[in-house]
Amino acid sequence: MIETYKFQPANxxxxxxxxxVLLSIIAQSFFQPFSLEDNLLVILTALxxxxxxxxxxxxxxxxxxxKLKAAMWLGPRSPEEAAAIWTLLSSPGIGxxxxxxxxxxxxxxxxxxxxxxxxxxxxxxxxxxxxLPALAAKNKEIILVKQAKTEPxxxxxxxxxxxxxxxxxLPLPAHDEVMGIIVADNAITHxxxxxxxxxxxxxxxxxxxxxxxxxxxxKRVVEMxxxxxxGEMAALVSHQLRNPIVAIGGFTSQLLNNPxxxxxxxxxxxxxxxxxxxxxxxxxxxxxxxxxxxxxxxxIDFKPIIKGILERPDxxxxxxxxxxxxxxxxxxxxxxxxxxYFEEAITNLLDNALDVTPSGGQIYIRASxxxxxxxxxxxxxxxxxxxxxAQEKMFSPFxxxxxxxxxxxxxxxxxxxxxxxxxxxxxxxPGHGAMFRLYFLSKERSSNNEKDxxxxx
Amino acid sequence: MKKILLVEDDKSLCLLYEEELxxxxxxxxxAHDAESALxxxxxxxFDLIITDxxxxxxDGIELISSIMGLRKDIPIIINTAYQSxxxxxxxxxxxxxxxxxxxxxxxxxxxKDLLKD
Amino acid sequence: xxxxxxxxxxxRWVIISTERSKRPDDFRPQQVINPDKExxxxxxxxxxxxAKTPPEVFAIxxxxxxxxxxxxxxxxxxxKFPALQPGPPPPKKTKRLYQWxxxxxxxxxxxxxxxxxxxxxxLPEEHLAQILQVFRLRTIEIEEHFHxxxxxxxxxxxxxxxxxxxxxxxxxxATPIVPKRIKEEIYGAERxxxxxxxxCVFCQMIKEEQVSGERLVFQNDQFVVLTPYASRFxxxxxxxxxxxxxxxxxxxxxxxxxxxxxxxxALSRLKTQLxxxxxxxxxxxxxxxxxxxxxxxxxxRYYHWHLELLPILTKVAGFELGTGYYINPVxxxxxxxxxxxxxxxxx
Numbered sequence: 001m002i003e004t005y006k007f008q009p010a011n012x013x014x015x016x017x018x019x020x021v022l023l024s025i026i027a028q029s030f031f032q033p034f035s036l037e038d039n040l041l042v043i044l045t046a047l048x049x050x051x052x053x054x055x056x057x058x059x060x061x062x063x064x065x066x067k068l069k070a071a072m073w074l075g076p077r078s079p080e081e082a083a084a085i086w087t088l089l090s091s092p093g094i095g096x097x098x099x100x101x102x103x104x105x106x107x108x109x110x111x112x113x114x115x116x117x118x119x120x121x122x123x124x125x126x127x128x129x130x131x132l133p134a135l136a137a138k139n140k141e142i143i144l145v146k147q148a149k150t151e152p153x154x155x156x157x158x159x160x161x162x163x164x165x166x167x168x169x170l171p172l173p174a175h176d177e178v179m180g181i182i183v184a185d186n187a188i189t190h191x192x193x194x195x196x197x198x199x200x201x202x203x204x205x206x207x208x209x210x211x212x213x214x215x216x217x218x219k220r221v222v223e224m225x226x227x228x229x230x231g232e233m234a235a236l237v238s239h240q241l242r243n244p245i246v247a248i249g250g251f252t253s254q255l256l257n258n259p260x261x262x263x264x265x266x267x268x269x270x271x272x273x274x275x276x277x278x279x280x281x282x283x284x285x286x287x288x289x290x291x292x293x294x295x296x297x298x299x300i301d302f303k304p305i306i307k308g309i310l311e312r313p314d315x316x317x318x319x320x321x322x323x324x325x326x327x328x329x330x331x332x333x334x335x336x337x338x339x340x341y342f343e344e345a346i347t348n349l350l351d352n353a354l355d356v357t358p359s360g361g362q363i364y365i366r367a368s369x370x371x372x373x374x375x376x377x378x379x380x381x382x383x384x385x386x387x388x389x390a391q392e393k394m395f396s397p398f399x400x401x402x403x404x405x406x407x408x409x410x411x412x413x414x415x416x417x418x419x420x421x422x423x424x425x426x427x428x429x430p431g432h433g434a435m436f437r438l439y440f441l442s443k444e445r446s447s448n449n450e451k452d453x454x455x456x457x
Numbered sequence: 458m459k460k461i462l463l464v465e466d467d468k469s470l471c472l473l474y475e476e477e478l479x480x481x482x483x484x485x486x487x488a489h490d491a492e493s494a495l496x497x498x499x500x501x502x503f504d505l506i507i508t509d510x511x512x513x514x515x516d517g518i519e520l521i522s523s524i525m526g527l528r529k530d531i532p533i534i535i536n537t538a539y540q541s542x543x544x545x546x547x548x549x550x551x552x553x554x555x556x557x558x559x560x561x562x563x564x565x566x567x568x569k570d571l572l573k574d
Numbered sequence: 575x576x577x578x579x580x581x582x583x584x585x586r587w588v589i590i591s592t593e594r595s596k597r598p599d600d601f602r603p604q605q606v607i608n609p610d611k612e613x614x615x616x617x618x619x620x621x622x623x624x625a626k627t628p629p630e631v632f633a634i635x636x637x638x639x640x641x642x643x644x645x646x647x648x649x650x651x652x653x654k655f656p657a658l659q660p661g662p663p664p665p666k667k668t669k670r671l672y673q674w675x676x677x678x679x680x681x682x683x684x685x686x687x688x689x690x691x692x693x694x695x696x697l698p699e700e701h702l703a704q705i706l707q708v709f710r711l712r713t714i715e716i717e718e719h720f721h722x723x724x725x726x727x728x729x730x731x732x733x734x735x736x737x738x739x740x741x742x743x744x745x746x747x748a749t750p751i752v753p754k755r756i757k758e759e760i761y762g763a764e765r766x767x768x769x770x771x772x773x774c775v776f777c778q779m780i781k782e783e784q785v786s787g788e789r790l791v792f793q794n795d796q797f798v799v800l801t802p803y804a805s806r807f808x809x810x811x812x813x814x815x816x817x818x819x820x821x822x823x824x825x826x827x828x829x830x831x832x833x834x835x836x837x838x839x840a841l842s843r844l845k846t847q848l849x850x851x852x853x854x855x856x857x858x859x860x861x862x863x864x865x866x867x868x869x870x871x872x873x874x875r876y877y878h879w880h881l882e883l884l885p886i887l888t889k890v891a892g893f894e895l896g897t898g899y900y901i902n903p904v905x906x907x908x909x910x911x912x913x914x915x916x917x918x919x920x921x
Contacts, residue, residue: 175578176578176587239538239539242538242557243467243469243470243538243557244469245559246470246473246538246557246558246559247467247469247470247473248559249558249559249560250470250473250474250477250559250561251469251473252559253559253560253561254473254476254477271469271472274469275469521616522615522616523615523616525615525616525626526615526616529623529625529626543655543656544738545738546618546619546683546738546739546743547616547618547738547739548654548655549618549626549627549654549655550616550618550626552626554654554655
């Protein structure tokens, strides 16, 4: 017998052990794709919400370069505010998601007020002598400070800010470093910080350290990939531009040296105009490509769009001596995509197919419902095909087997497919043409044509 | 009259170079890729060869290496949009490496230079 | 369990995988095609093609032969098409077209032998020693100019290492600035020297390695070849002089011979045990003394010149993470085990 369960947020009834609740809260935050802010907020929430550990307030300091800077602060500013918040939060039906949402709002509201005061709480990690709370970062030890007002090791600025007698400093370790510290206290209830509290808090601290480390790592990787791609692009673009520029420069020079030769004038100006168009084409392709901005995905009926493409004059001209075989069954459902970009993507592929297919050759365009989820559209040409190497490189910027081609087309198609939740596959063997299979999410035809917002990128 | 073989696939540039170099008093023969360039070198005599590197089919570096196998003494100028090939020592089979620019002065200078000796 | 190791001088972190279950075959690369696609008939470095190289700046040649003609054993020429200066070069004033380079930097190619196929690992010791002499002499001459602040001597073998030709050659580049990675090494060494017991950290490390032996590949009277504790790459090796010196250029004739032997050992073992992989061999030396004496006074006490030998393997490779961490799947102790096997060399 098989029983299936869904992943549920934990329900916070009083019998649930605190550790379980804590882990559940934090685990759920994994659903957020690397939004560092959200994840850290979750941890502070876990530390301060009655449903978590139950400190009253928590402050987060992040290591940036060689400094420790106050980044986030969560907690009521007065007993009255505290009472109001906790009443709200302990109402029945309030779960984890609501608490986080509430804290997010609270954070936005309070941070603007606190920002200038928090700025003062910046510690240099290069100093020889550390005061609390930064000392926790240096020694990588959890430090519980009691009778803080009379403890000389505490930074007076910090005391000014927290104005509390007992607080806990937690370093956030990751690998061999400390990513920051969290300071938690019970300024409102004045409840003593117990060993149990410290155990649970240290669990939070470990997770927080790891989060910050991993998110920063991930960001760097993304940055580096961008930089690499950009660098590559920049180099290739400047090279692509050179030939037309050399031609324009040369023919212009000729004109300047010989302004009276009318035939030459005519011819040179024509060539210059052509080369300028060529340059414009390059620039258009690049900026257009970079700006793929699909705001909404709609369920579209692709059949009339494809038929429309076949009637474009430029396509018809190219297809004059070739055969395009269409198979678009009526019962194929709609697909999720942006209609304009869909048309461009198909046109791109069809254009390529027409370029490589020899006179008398055939091009197939076939749509089918592959399964419940996917509708596929296939474009197959009878050109020379692509070898393994070309197939590996074909989606990289500027790949082109044509001398004059700029080669952004396939990358554009890939981007469009990715944005609408689909994918593109290529199958080819040298001598046997190439087949491009586009996978679109199938969307039932609905009378009011619901729109799916694209997830924020 | 000195005879120059120009190996270049961009048609506009071919036209430009042909005209400008003819003005300097050279006879220009054009090839649009490495294969046809090699055929021409085999078939006749040239005083100088100017070649691009990025071309459909065999690239310019393979071309000049093959030419070295036939006639070591023909002066060769590499004329390309790319700086990066300078890192490839195989380009030393050529006598000059010029980065394409809208002014043909450098190219004309180099041709004069190499045809002098 | 992976192990985190830190290179104490450069501060680089390496993640070493310590599983020892690798078999010898795991390390041999797949068959690599020779860099200059064998159907290419021309090599500008070969004897007979001297006209295709710039005029030589130095050569060791037979007594009755002339410059830029066959008869040489080792030949040094400047880079024919240097990419150092953007824009067109200044108009040439003399017949030597390439001298304008001296204003900006130096890039020379040292053609190690007239024989296209005779690799450095197979050269007679005496020939290899002469190549090292050439490195030294060129360095001294080039460092006469203050603006040649740092001389990099390196050798790329194989396509994967960046060699565009297979004819054995090395390169020497002099730059008007000291490269960042060298500065890091110098600062690291200086800091350790200052904070430790005032002894060169490299000397300390060499002594320890000699005692432990687990990363020792080879040693002779003057040099030690080892796999560094925080190796970034599988089978990475370092060659250190036992005689403390910051400057390679101060090497004695006797040391030169011993170095040639050590290099030969290292390269031959690499070739035999790992089926002739591509590699980068790089000199790490102090900057031009004219510069070091001002910028890093006392550098000769804490910096220790050495060679880095980095094989490039295809099957089992290391790689660098974006954070600057390296991941090395082969612990240096394991590498050393394989490389310790003596090879009978023809000297």
